[in-house]
Amino acid sequence: MILSLQLSFAVFPLVWFTSDRVKMGEFVNPTWVKALAYLVAVVIACLNAWLLAQTFRGRLG
Numbered sequence: 253m254i255l256s257l258q259l260s261f262a263v264f265p266l267v268w269f270t271s272d273r274v275k276m277g278e279f280v281n282p283t284w285v286k287a288l289a290y291l292v293a294v295v296i297a298c299l300n301a302w303l304l305a306q307t308f309r310g311r312l313g
Contacts, residue, residue: 257300263293 267289273280281289 256303260293260297260300263289263296267293 267281267286270276270279271281271286271289
């Protein structure tokens with residue numbers, strides 16, 4: 253469970269870094285890839301929040 257929670261902390265900076273034209277130059281993400289990547293990152297974060305809530309609800313409820 254801990255590794256799944258850490259995934260969000262890796263995905264958001266990775267998308268941000270690879271979307272920066274100064275750092276990536278010609279290899280920067282196109283806008284549609286950036287939007288899709290952020291959407292996937294938000295879905296991952298929401299699923300992790302749900303997992304965390306279910307875990308504590310199961311232990312405390």
